[in-house]
Amino acid sequence: MENRNNVKERELVVVGGGPAGMAAALSAYENGVRDILLIERDQYLGGILNQCIHPGFGLRYFRENLTGPEYADRFIKKISAVPSIEISLKSYAVNLTAGRYLAYIKPGKMEEVKAKAIIMATGCRERTREMVHIAGTRPAGIYPAGLAQKMINLEGWLPGREVVIVGSGDIGLIMARRFTLEGAKVKAVIEIQKTSRGLIRNVVQCLEDFGIPLYFSHKISRIHGRDRVEKVEVVEVDDSFNEKPQTRFEITCDTVLMSVGLIPENELIELAGVAIDKKTNTPVSAEVNKTSVPGIFVCGNSFKIYDLVDGVTYDSAKAGKMAAEYLKGLK
Amino acid sequence: MMRNWYDVAIIGGGITGASIARELSRYRLKIVLLEKEVELAFGVSKSNSGIIHPGTQNPPDSLKGKLCVRGNLLTRKIAGELGVDFKEVGELIVIFNEDERPRLLQIKNEAETLGVPGLKIVDRKWLDEHEPNLSREVIAALYAPTAGIISPYRMVYDLAENAVKNGVQIFLGHKVIGITKEAGNLRLNVAVSSGEEPRGRACRQAGSLAGSECTFRSRFVVNAAGLFADEVSALAGVNDFKIRPRKGEEFLLDKKKEHLTNHIIFPLPTKTSKGILVIKTSDGNPMIGPTAQEIDDKNDLSTSDDGLSKVIEGARKMIPTIDGNDIIAYFAGLRPVAGDDFIIRREEKVPGFINVAGIQSPGLTAAPAVALMAVELLKKSGLRLAKKWLFKKHRHPSVHLFADLFSKTRELIKKNPSYGEIVCRCEMVSAKEVRDAIRRGARTLDGIKFRTRAQAGRCHGGFCTIRIIKIMHEELGIPYTEITKRGNGSEVVRGVRE
Amino acid sequence: MIKKITCIECPQGCQLEVNVEEGRVIGLTGNKCPKGDVYGRQEITDPRRVLSSTVLAKGLEIKMVPVRTDKPVPKSKMFAVMEEIKKIRLTRPVAVGDVIIANVLGSDANVAASREVGP
Numbered sequence: 030m031e032n033r034n035n036v037k038e039r040e041l042v043v044v045g046g047g048p049a050g051m052a053a054a055l056s057a058y059e060n061g062v063r064d065i066l067l068i069e070r071d072q073y074l075g076g077i078l079n080q081c082i083h084p085g086f087g088l089r090y091f092r093e094n095l096t097g098p099e100y101a102d103r104f105i106k107k108i109s110a111v112p113s114i115e116i117s118l119k120s121y122a123v124n125l126t127a128g129r130y131l132a133y134i135k136p137g138k139m140e141e142v143k144a145k146a147i148i149m150a151t152g153c154r155e156r157t158r159e160m161v162h163i164a165g166t167r168p169a170g171i172y173p174a175g176l177a178q179k180m181i182n183l184e185g186w187l188p189g190r191e192v193v194i195v196g197s198g199d200i201g202l203i204m205a206r207r208f209t210l211e212g213a214k215v216k217a218v219i220e221i222q223k224t225s226r227g228l229i230r231n232v233v234q235c236l237e238d239f240g241i242p243l244y245f246s247h248k249i250s251r252i253h254g255r256d257r258v259e260k261v262e263v264v265e266v267d268d269s270f271n272e273k274p275q276t277r278f279e280i281t282c283d284t285v286l287m288s289v290g291l292i293p294e295n296e297l298i299e300l301a302g303v304a305i306d307k308k309t310n311t312p313v314s315a316e317v318n319k320t321s322v323p324g325i326f327v328c329g330n331s332f333k334i335y336d337l338v339d340g341v342t343y344d345s346a347k348a349g350k351m352a353a354e355y356l357k358g359l360k
Numbered sequence: 361m362m363r364n365w366y367d368v369a370i371i372g373g374g375i376t377g378a379s380i381a382r383e384l385s386r387y388r389l390k391i392v393l394l395e396k397e398v399e400l401a402f403g404v405s406k407s408n409s410g411i412i413h414p415g416t417q418n419p420p421d422s423l424k425g426k427l428c429v430r431g432n433l434l435t436r437k438i439a440g441e442l443g444v445d446f447k448e449v450g451e452l453i454v455i456f457n458e459d460e461r462p463r464l465l466q467i468k469n470e471a472e473t474l475g476v477p478g479l480k481i482v483d484r485k486w487l488d489e490h491e492p493n494l495s496r497e498v499i500a501a502l503y504a505p506t507a508g509i510i511s512p513y514r515m516v517y518d519l520a521e522n523a524v525k526n527g528v529q530i531f532l533g534h535k536v537i538g539i540t541k542e543a544g545n546l547r548l549n550v551a552v553s554s555g556e557e558p559r560g561r562a563c564r565q566a567g568s569l570a571g572s573e574c575t576f577r578s579r580f581v582v583n584a585a586g587l588f589a590d591e592v593s594a595l596a597g598v599n600d601f602k603i604r605p606r607k608g609e610e611f612l613l614d615k616k617k618e619h620l621t622n623h624i625i626f627p628l629p630t631k632t633s634k635g636i637l638v639i640k641t642s643d644g645n646p647m648i649g650p651t652a653q654e655i656d657d658k659n660d661l662s663t664s665d666d667g668l669s670k671v672i673e674g675a676r677k678m679i680p681t682i683d684g685n686d687i688i689a690y691f692a693g694l695r696p697v698a699g700d701d702f703i704i705r706r707e708e709k710v711p712g713f714i715n716v717a718g719i720q721s722p723g724l725t726a727a728p729a730v731a732l733m734a735v736e737l738l739k740k741s742g743l744r745l746a747k748k749w750l751f752k753k754h755r756h757p758s759v760h761l762f763a764d765l766f767s768k769t770r771e772l773i774k775k776n777p778s779y780g781e782i783v784c785r786c787e788m789v790s791a792k793e794v795r796d797a798i799r800r801g802a803r804t805l806d807g808i809k810f811r812t813r814a815q816a817g818r819c820h821g822g823f824c825t826i827r828i829i830k831i832m833h834e835e836l837g838i839p840y841t842e843i844t845k846r847g848n849g850s851e852v853v854r855g856v857r858e
Numbered sequence: 859m860i861k862k863i864t865c866i867e868c869p870q871g872c873q874l875e876v877n878v879e880e881g882r883v884i885g886l887t888g889n890k891c892p893k894g895d896v897y898g899r900q901e902i903t904d905p906r907r908v909l910s911s912t913v914l915a916k917g918l919e920i921k922m923v924p925v926r927t928d929k930p931v932p933k934s935k936m937f938a939v940m941e942e943i944k945k946i947r948l949t950r951p952v953a954v955g956d957v958i959i960a961n962v963l964g965s966d967a968n969v970a971a972s973r974e975v976g977p
């Protein structure tokens with residue numbers, strides 16, 4: 030990055046305006062930091078919570094059963110009331126250096142700041158069909174479950190009418206119910222493990238309530254269809270995940286949802302030279318929120334994948350405090 | 361002049377047809393290109409290794425060998441004119457024991473007979489220095505410095521765009537279903553599957569409506585129909601060859617592994633294929649593959665568990681650090697094989713009909729030389745070639761936000777705010793680039809992916825698909841439910857609350 | 859008769875054993891907290907669920923406005939409530955908690971906005 034002379038200096042920059050980023054920024058403020066910039070690439074704060082319209086959030090933190098948007102709303106109100114936290118929306122962080130120069134793009138300009146401390150709260154992305162190597166064709170109709178969630182809940186689009194879900198993680202379960210309520214037929218959830226990866230309560234209220242079959246120790250071995258998904262092949266696996274060929278059967282469907290895990294999004298700090306565990310894509314770290322580069326902190330789903338938002342909020346508040354202490358130490 | 365009457369009609373909008381179209385557009389001719397798919401390059405030319413081969417691994421007396429060597433030279437020139445990224449990375453054909461050395465030397469001799477420049481046998485010491493991740497088991501290699509890489513579909517799009525600029529007409533969604541002889545010309549019956557375009561763009565679609573049939577008349581017809589060239593040829597009454605698809609499965613690795621190798625790595629070739637390779641691609645992602653399997657179904661583009669394990673095994677033999685967990689995408693392509701060599705000839709039985717068939721590997725490399733040969737055959741058949749006084753050989757290259765330095769990015773965004781709106785996070789593609797791609801002819805999600813790389817990164821469209829669909833809806837003025845991945849039948853959204 | 863059900867009130871997912879005689883609950887074990895007791899009895903006699911969905915907005919800053927029922931609605935009425943929700947065209951800005959359909963299908967529950975949406 031050239032032109033370093035006209036770069037603005039900031040005490041603390043927080044990247045990501047989901048529950049993690051908001052909790053971190055608020056706690057940094059509560060711990061004395063008075064110059065905070067929070068950047069968020071979306072048009073709204075709230076992160077993934079905006080598309081999680083189902084209840085089940087905040088049981089620990091607020092002792093209430095809130096939906097995702099309601100949980101977000103409480104933090105959005107709180108953070109918007111703090112003048113020392115500058116919020117920059119539609120702002121996409123694109124580069125970060127070990128010296129904590131951060132470049133971000135917003136419509137019409139590219140900005141650069143030099144931050145004394147940085148907290149990354151960039152969330153995660155979904156694992157894809159390609160990462161679990163399902164054989165077969167590549168037609169339309171194969172979606173990561175979170176993408177389908179966004180299509181239905183934020184855009185009002187129905188991505189498919191006959192659905193098979195791969196993986197019994199919470200997102201997949203929640204989407205089974207959501208598709209059913211929207212009038213689609215969810216034909217099965219296929220889980221390669223012997224037990225559900227999601228919470229039992231979601232198995233009950235998202236599958237059992239609607240009579241959706243859940244196959245344990247099964248996998249999708251092949252996807253068929255030239256233009257749009259036409260059917261999938263399903264097969265039982267043994268304890269070492271080898272297929273039992275004689276158990277193979279087919280399910281016709283026009284949609285396959287992939288709910289096979291999340292990967293922390295850490296490409297920016299990788300650019301800055303932060304040590305990353307190649308297997309989990311998380312920062313190599315002895316302590317929650319810390320990284321190998323002083324002054325760069327990571328929290329929320331980009332530090333590790335959390336099941337519940339309450340944990341994200343508690344831990345991210347610690348990140349805000351850590352950054353505040355780090356900044357005090359510099360003085 | 362009559363509407364739908366042409367000097368030359370080209371059937372097929374892959375690399376072969378697009379190269380011929382652009383080559384012919386230098387002359388004062390009325391030219392049409394007919395493609396059955398909704399976009400160009402949706403046949404074999406979209407799924408291959410993207411290697412501009414130097415010309416090694418071909419029998420010295422083969423047509424494909426000669427055209428490959430010539431094509432390698434011509435591709436550089438054309439890529440330069442069109443602003444397509446061509447990188448000369450060089451290739452290594454590696455051997456693991458002394459028994460393999462005679463075969464390697466034979467390959468070197470044969471390639472030198474064909475005129476491949478700069479070949480040399482390199483030893484372990486050279487390899488340690490230049491290709492550090494190579495297996496310790498490799499004892500020597502044949503180094504061919506002129507091997508290059510290119511984006512195959514972008515080459516097709518840019519050739520076609522330039523051809524259109526020079527007067528060629530392109531009709532998409534137009535499938536040739538009948539060819540008949542008439543006095544002095546050939547009549548093509550065409551089934552139309554794409555409706556009229558809402559707006560005139562670089563590649564204009566026909567004024568005919570979806571579901572209808574129409575006729576084109578042309579003095580000369582060039583059959584460049586890839587996998588279906590045998591069927592198209594049979595329509596004209598020439599059915600002395602059959603195309604057998606030979607499937608190749610390929611697996612792309614995360615861009616983070618860009619520097620896995622410095623060269624394209626080959627094992628010794630077998631009789632039917634060049635073997636499993638470790639490939640560099642013009643977008644940075646390394647690729648491993650392809651397999652080679654004879655199949656019957658020309659529509660079978662599925663990949664298999666077996667293919668995956670074969671490819672990983674083959675690739676790891678040469679580069680042991682390759683990890684299956686780095687795979688972010690995969691696909692299969694079908695080589696249109698009709699015997700051992702290309703079939704490029706005038707058909708005496710059907711005057712004016714020229715077959716350019718059996719364009720298997722290295723058809724991408726050979727394309728510009730194939731085009732010259734096709735033009736030569738047309739001339740011999742009586743086509744008068746008068747050069748236009750102005751042939752616009754250059755093309756205004758597409759902008760890629762992060763292809764250049766940050767300083768340039770800043771300028772771009774200042775000039776057009778829409779560059780500041782990131783659509784695809786993995787490949788850093790802006791809304792402006794997606795809009796440009798649509799204005800240059802993209803009609804489908806795949807078409808946008810091939811042109812801009814949006815959706816081609818590690819998250820596979822998880823982030824950008826919705827944004828792209830909204831831009832397509834806006835630019836093309838079509839409902840969400842009609843937006844497709846790659847043409848009719850591949851709609852992505854099944855219903856909309858409105 | 860002992861009926862085994864899973865409490866869905868929180869992520870613990872306690873396995874409840876409900877002793878039912880002639881449709882009446884006469885005993886309940888397995889709950890780690892009082893909420894489980896309430897849930898178990900309700901589930902046997904009149905199962906209910908909180909329903910969340912979206913309503914279509916016209917002329918507001920976002921297209922789909924998330925909504926939820928403020929109380930659980932009878933399980934058997936979930937699809938009927940969905941139909942009511944789908945009929946709505948929301949044209950006025952809302953705050954979290956604003957009632958969009960009062961006493962939906964006589965269930966005693968309101969359908970309320972769960973996100974603040976401006977014009």
Ligand SMILES: Cc1cc2nc3c(=O)[nH]c(=O)nc-3n(C[C@H](O)[C@H](O)[C@H](O)COP(=O)(O)OP(=O)(O)OC[C@H]3O[C@@H](n4cnc5c(N)ncnc54)[C@H](O)[C@@H]3O)c2cc1C
Pocket residue numbers: 044045046047048049050068069070071074075076077078081084085086087120121122123150151152153175178199200203294297328329330331335336337338339341
């Ligand atoms: C489908 C689903 C269902 C869930 N259900 C429940 C539940 O029932 N109960 C519960 O408690 N928890 C649930 N969770 C978990 C919980 O919601 C998440 O763990 C939590 O929201 C993660 O918060 P975060 O801030 O780390 O990430 P996110 O919410 O993803 O926020 C990350 C933010 O960073 C922004 N960002 C990323 N990169 C950049 C960049 N380069 N520049 C600028 N901004 C950037 C993003 O736009 C986003 O706003 C669920 C999660 C999902 C996905």
Ligand SMILES: Cc1cc2nc3c(=O)[nH]c(=O)nc-3n(C[C@H](O)[C@H](O)[C@H](O)COP(=O)(O)OP(=O)(O)OC[C@H]3O[C@@H](n4cnc5c(N)ncnc54)[C@H](O)[C@@H]3O)c2cc1C
Pocket residue numbers: 371372373374375376377394395396397400401402403404405406407408409410411412413534535536537584585586587588589592606607608609610650692693694695719720721722723724725726
């Ligand atoms: C796995 C694999 C790897 C390869 N790697 C390389 C490589 O690294 N380097 C290299 O040089 N070559 C490579 N090749 C070969 C190369 O891809 C092909 O030779 C080349 O793409 C063929 O182009 P084409 O234009 O002849 O065929 P296509 O691209 O198939 O074009 C033919 C077009 O005709 C259309 N069509 C068919 N029938 C009709 C009809 N009736 N009416 C109208 N249109 C019709 C089709 O839709 C299609 O678009 C590889 C091939 C494969 C399969």
Ligand code: SF4
Pocket residue numbers: 865866867868869870871872888889890891892893894895
């Ligand atoms: S009984 Fe209490 S602790 Fe157990 S699942 Fe129900 S609410 Fe949670």
